[in-house]
Amino acid sequence: MTDPTLTAAADEQRPPFWRTGAAGWVRTNLFNTWYNAVLTVLILWGAVAVIPPMMDWLILNAVWGDVGPDACREAGAGACWSFIHEKYRLILFGLYPFDEQWRPLVGLVVFIALLGVTMRRQLWGRPLALAWAVGAPAILILMYGGVFGLTYVPNTNWGGLPLTLGLSVVGLVVAFPLGILLALGRRSEMPIVRSLSVVYIELIRGVPLITILFMASVLFPLFLPSGVTIDKLLRAQVGMILFAAAYLAEVVRGGLQAIPKGQYEAADSLGLGYWRKMRLIILPQALRISIPPLVNTFIGFFKDTTLVIIIGLFDLLNSAKTALTDRAWAGFYIEAYLFCAIIYFIFCYSMSRYSQNLEAKLETGHKRRR
Amino acid sequence: MSLSSLDKSPTEEAAPGKAIVQMVGVEKWFGDFHVLKDIDLVVDQGEKIVICGPSGSGKSTMIRCINALEEYQRGRIIVDGVPLTQNLKNIETVRSEVGMVFQQFNLFPHLTVLENLTLAPIWVRKVPKREAEETAMYFLQRVKIPEQAKKYPGQLSGGQQQRVAIARSLCMRPKVMLFDEPTSALDPEMIKEVLEVMIELAQDGMTMLVVTHEMGFARTVANRVIFMDEGRIVEQNAPEAFFNNPKSDRTKLFLSQILAH
Ligand SMILES: Nc1ncnc2c1ncn2[C@@H]1O[C@H](COP(=O)(O)OP(=O)(O)O)[C@@H](O)[C@H]1O
Ligand SMILES: [Mg+2]
Numbered sequence: 001m002t003d004p005t006l007t008a009a010a011d012e013q014r015p016p017f018w019r020t021g022a023a024g025w026v027r028t029n030l031f032n033t034w035y036n037a038v039l040t041v042l043i044l045w046g047a048v049a050v051i052p053p054m055m056d057w058l059i060l061n062a063v064w065g066d067v068g069p070d071a072c073r074e075a076g077a078g079a080c081w082s083f084i085h086e087k088y089r090l091i092l093f094g095l096y097p098f099d100e101q102w103r104p105l106v107g108l109v110v111f112i113a114l115l116g117v118t119m120r121r122q123l124w125g126r127p128l129a130l131a132w133a134v135g136a137p138a139i140l141i142l143m144y145g146g147v148f149g150l151t152y153v154p155n156t157n158w159g160g161l162p163l164t165l166g167l168s169v170v171g172l173v174v175a176f177p178l179g180i181l182l183a184l185g186r187r188s189e190m191p192i193v194r195s196l197s198v199v200y201i202e203l204i205r206g207v208p209l210i211t212i213l214f215m216a217s218v219l220f221p222l223f224l225p226s227g228v229t230i231d232k233l234l235r236a237q238v239g240m241i242l243f244a245a246a247y248l249a250e251v252v253r254g255g256l257q258a259i260p261k262g263q264y265e266a267a268d269s270l271g272l273g274y275w276r277k278m279r280l281i282i283l284p285q286a287l288r289i290s291i292p293p294l295v296n297t298f299i300g301f302f303k304d305t306t307l308v309i310i311i312g313l314f315d316l317l318n319s320a321k322t323a324l325t326d327r328a329w330a331g332f333y334i335e336a337y338l339f340c341a342i343i344y345f346i347f348c349y350s351m352s353r354y355s356q357n358l359e360a361k362l363e364t365g366h367k368r369r370r
Numbered sequence: 371m372s373l374s375s376l377d378k379s380p381t382e383e384a385a386p387g388k389a390i391v392q393m394v395g396v397e398k399w400f401g402d403f404h405v406l407k408d409i410d411l412v413v414d415q416g417e418k419i420v421i422c423g424p425s426g427s428g429k430s431t432m433i434r435c436i437n438a439l440e441e442y443q444r445g446r447i448i449v450d451g452v453p454l455t456q457n458l459k460n461i462e463t464v465r466s467e468v469g470m471v472f473q474q475f476n477l478f479p480h481l482t483v484l485e486n487l488t489l490a491p492i493w494v495r496k497v498p499k500r501e502a503e504e505t506a507m508y509f510l511q512r513v514k515i516p517e518q519a520k521k522y523p524g525q526l527s528g529g530q531q532q533r534v535a536i537a538r539s540l541c542m543r544p545k546v547m548l549f550d551e552p553t554s555a556l557d558p559e560m561i562k563e564v565l566e567v568m569i570e571l572a573q574d575g576m577t578m579l580v581v582t583h584e585m586g587f588a589r590t591v592a593n594r595v596i597f598m599d600e601g602r603i604v605e606q607n608a609p610e611a612f613f614n615n616p617k618s619d620r621t622k623l624f625l626s627q628i629l630a631h
Binding site for chain 1: 437438439462463464465466467468469470472474476477478479480489490493494522523524538539542
């Protein structure tokens, strides 16, 4: 049955083994040119040099569980995860009263759940609006208390992750429409509207967020009639909104500029009018192509919330710093920052993945044209 | 209102009917550039007008003035009794009654074909969605692509896109249709399918102003052919007379160039 000449012929027709399978992949992707080969070897060497000691420190030699700081200070001890074990509630919830921390936890879970549901566009509709209408006040009641037998917790005691998430999500939700209006204003044919938008955007972009937060906190109250006070958290929130709106405006303007004139003319020629034209034709396209820079801005903004420390609010990162001020646990800052980094990463990466998903969904094939 | 000032426009060849577009002494500048010079044009209901002329002669600018995509600085334009002035309300009224088909189709790429067709009826005419969709399907049938309703414009050929664009305008039940070189961006084999749709539309009595160099189309449907050069209407006549018996030298030159290839 096996005719040697036949199998040889069949072999001839098959690609040689080093061009297929794993060997083929390695050859075409890692060693296809001499410099690629050098790079591959260098990276492999680097990985071998770095990864095992890192694993030792992170996991094998790490100190886990409910043990005191002394265990972490022994020679050869790795990461001190017992520091996180001891302090995670302070880091996550800041100065919120210890016994009441289930409240921000529940609030956080509800908030994230609502956000998660909102991300699915097919679920948009009246029930979702209702869920927010019930959920948002419920979260505030949980956080503030003072009713239903919950003790009152002033928002000066709020902190940690709920603060970071709340400030950034509320900030972006309000700043986004403002930014769109500013972008439209900057391209308006009305000179006054245009100049006002330009001045606003350039002024706000021209100064650091810290300055704006500082001004919101110190200068803002000076303009208010005496006796009227706005609390610190609200001032910070307003400052962040004003700041984010300017940046988002420029991102949206970039998208608007990419929309061909013909789209405006087609909408005009159907008699749509300015606002309908923008809402139904121009903005959906402009925002879609702006998704990558928008998400970039969102992520930057999310991380910038930590600057609220300037007016004495303790977000996630600043709560972690507070945890480090405990003398007994002094010095474990790598663990503290790693812990925060992981939390930040989870949120930022989710945002990034979601946006990629959204982009793919909104793709309607018009890029293929010509 | 006295129309005596319009009498100098030669409308004798046109079918008798009410004037639907009136341009009187229209002048337009782009900065210092005088792009439209003393344009007088009266279009009667049901009339089909083909506008030709060398590139840059102001053909697009002229028809774009009729739905206020361009402003003009002197003269008057009245569309179906509504004067086109700075008044935004008038402009939107006129736009909703005048359909426009562009060289580059300008479909909305983020909407399906059906949504492209129903958008303006729903939002401008306040037609219920159901009814708008029925109308849309009717016109998609008229332009012979009902099976493409759920697709996005980016998935269609140029000829199909232009037919969708025509249907989109028709869904607004316009009184006048403007076409600005509707077949110039198309491959030769697609030009025919678009022209066929336009000819059927003309036979149905639609008032049409068509900028095109498709002289076969002009011969088939036009009541009048207008020749423009350097911002002026140089000559206008019924197609037979226009092609067989051009009066001005510039028209002759243009026709010889156009018909040469
Ligand atoms: N927005 C504009 N700004 C300045 N000049 C323009 C503009 N649009 C058209 N033009 C000029 O006006 C002239 C007529 O243009 P157009 O009406 O498009 O000509 P046609 O359609 O006959 O080729 C051309 O010289 C063109 O360069
Ligand atoms: Mg043109």
